């Protein structure tokens with residue numbers, strides 16, 4: 023009965039359009055009252071849920087992303103990507119993907135990537151005769167790359183949700199090959215669709231121009247090296263790296279590019295406050311919800327259920343993937359990491375899956391969920407940037423979904439894709 | 449069949465001696481109450497970290513809680529005394545003190561804060577490990593960046609020993625030692641092993657600066673809901689779980705030690721503790737602030 | 753009626769701006785503190801012990817104040833699929849139900865936040881020495897603001913004015 027109160031309230035409020043954070047909070051409140059427990063525990067969990075040092079990576083990476091967009095770092099990275107691979111079939115589509123690899127390597131946020139890279143690429147693509155749907159599709163799905171490449175604050179949330187015992191540096195490193203693999207399969211999909219539709223290519227600008235653009239984008243590229251190198255060499259911890267990204271972005275935009283006037287700085291700060299508050303309130307309320315799931319022993323019940331269904335690890339992983347994909351279609355990423363990690367990680371581990379490997383599977387899975395209706399933050403951002411309806415975007419997106427799903431299957435069933443690289447650093 | 453189910457929190461994983469001890473207490477209780485009273489253990493910090501579950505216990509959200517002394521230091525001031533470095537000469541000395549009247553006195557000090565102290569468990573003895581060099585004397589501590597918990601006594605202790613106290617979330621300790629953000633940390637055998645820190649910190653010095661008991665507390669609200677007979681049953685079952693816990697602790701400590709030694713970690717055993725103890729004088733002065741606490745320190749030190 | 757509502761909205765707009773500025777300053781301060789923490793440890797070689805708990809406190813301020821402003825500006829993530837197919841009249845009613853639910857939760861944040869604040873006041877925070885209850889000030893304050901801003905939304909809707917919702921503008925703006 024308690025579970026009906028918890029999930030019933032949650033689903034009802036979700037359907038009538040109550041903000042997700044409040045759906046989680048009010049459902050927890052109703053259940054706590056139903057159980058006769060003191061309601062203040064809901065608010066204590068909310069407050070502790072957002073009082074975690076490692077969570078600071080979220081505001082910092084979002085802030086850094088905002089600064090990079092407003093301070094011209096993002097535009098220069100996109101220009102470099104254009105010169106590098108614009109001459110491939112599907113030209114600007116390929117550029118969009120490679121730009122996500124570069125920008126994703128410093129931002130760690132799919133929504134920031136979709137708005138930054140998408141904001142720059144989609145208008146250009148439309149102008150050059152690409153379909154708005156194609157431009158939005160690529161923008162949306164390729165922004166998952168930002169989640170996989172270091173730094174990824176979602177992997178930090180995963181590490182916390184897994185009990186704080188997993189090495190964040192290992193998780194960061196583990197995401198690199200799967201992230202690049204995803205980029206590669208999206209490029210293949212972009213190439214095929216572009217050929218079918220007869221999209222143009224861009225002329226190669228020549229080595230000289232490439233050099234100029236490279237130098238102009240260099241400060242942005244160096245940030246990748248600083249973050250990854252800094253974490254790997256012990257100058258700062260993984261969660262501190264997000265702070266360094268902000269400080270560095272401020273330094274470049276204020277003193278090197280001199281591209282960030284006071285008004286833009288205030289706008290970037292307020293933008294980061296808004297986005298962060300939105301994401302972290304969900305995390306706080308999800309902490310209350312997760313507390314009740316634990317209190318009502320839901321994870322144990324699910325482990326028992328799954329173990330009853332099958333003892334084949336391949337099948338179990340497929341089931342977990344399906345469950346996560348389904349959950350991902352109607353909930354946002356960070357609350358899902360917080361809620362599902364304590365449920366599925368023990369199951370996966372019981373079947374011999376390495377927790378670092380599982381983290382990569384989880385992030386890729388939920389990342390795909392960000393691009394699917396009905397709830398897909400990145401899809402919304404992409405549609406807003408491209409000024410098309412969700413339906414228009416989704417009608418032709420399936421080649422890109424397919425590419426992402428193939429990558430997911432490869433990453434799920436070939437552990438070495440995730441685990442080989444971190445092992446090289448030990 | 450259980451009329452009363454007591455929910456108990458623990459931050460340690462399933463199978464850890466403290467978790468098993470409370471399960472054992474539950475079995476005793478169920479047996480002695482003819483199946484009326486049961487205990488459900490939520491291990492692995494499922495209900496929150498210690499600081500949070502202490503509040504939950506005080507507010508009557510959960511019934512039982514196994515916690516370290518550290519988080520109580522700013523609430524129940526008597527717990528500061530047993531958290532002081534080198535206050536106990538050995539684990540046996542700690543057992544004799546806490547099993548006696550002093551232990552009872554500290555348990556009683558929880559009650560004004562809506563908690564009933566039931567029993568003491570072991571937290572073993574904590575020592576330093578690091579990745580840089582074997583610490584063979586007090587002087588070797590100088591300049592090492594050692595991770596500490598957010599606790600005033602810990603920070604002051606580390607500073608007094610000449611090391612750099614570096615607060616860091618537990619989850620980042622492994623990679624931070626690996627990459628050199630910090631040089632080391634400190635803990636007991638089981639945690640040194642289960643955290644995997646021994647893989648990256650090759651030197652473990654058994655200076656045993658801290659021997660801190662852990663405590664099993666009950667919510668006053670839940671306690672007041674029990675009949676006097678049931679209260680007695682709960683208290684007795686808690687006491688009876690202690691010897692079982694100590695046995696399991698010894699076995700666990702041995703197993704962890706074997707694993708760490710087998711991994712080739714250099715263990716430094718013959719270290720002179722005297723300079724460490726002498727360096728603690730200012731720490732004692734700062735934290736033992738009332739006559740009552742000074743008296744408690746003296747009585748502990750006087751216990752044979 | 754509408755004129756008066758617009759006047760009140762102007763005042764509450766100032767309140768929201770003020771809250772947003774406090775939040776923004778907390779974010780910038782947190783950035784400076786964590787940078788100082790890295791600098792002190794790596795460059796100076798003397799780790800700071802108070803930066804971590806202080807920046808966690810600051811984080812609470814900007815998340816919770818930002819979240820309160822979010823109820824007014826409507827940027828909280830929501831799931832509007834069902835609402836797309838329902839008639840406008842019912843959607844308006846459901847929006848008002850949502851605002852009431854949010855106001856109720858805000859009231860809970862204020863009420864129980866204050867109870868947590870008073871009940872944890874005696875325990876002091878490690879390394880900072882502040883009363884434990886300080887950690888619950890932003891929660892309580894944010895609850896009060898959420899009640900005020902939700903009431904404003906209900907009143908605006910009653911007066912026939914527009915209330916912003918998630919997706920009305922790009923969130924990263």
Ligand code: NA
Pocket residue numbers: 126127128129130131167168169170171172173174
């Ligand atoms: Na990234």
Ligand code: NA
Pocket residue numbers: 118119121122139140160161162164165
């Ligand atoms: Na992209």
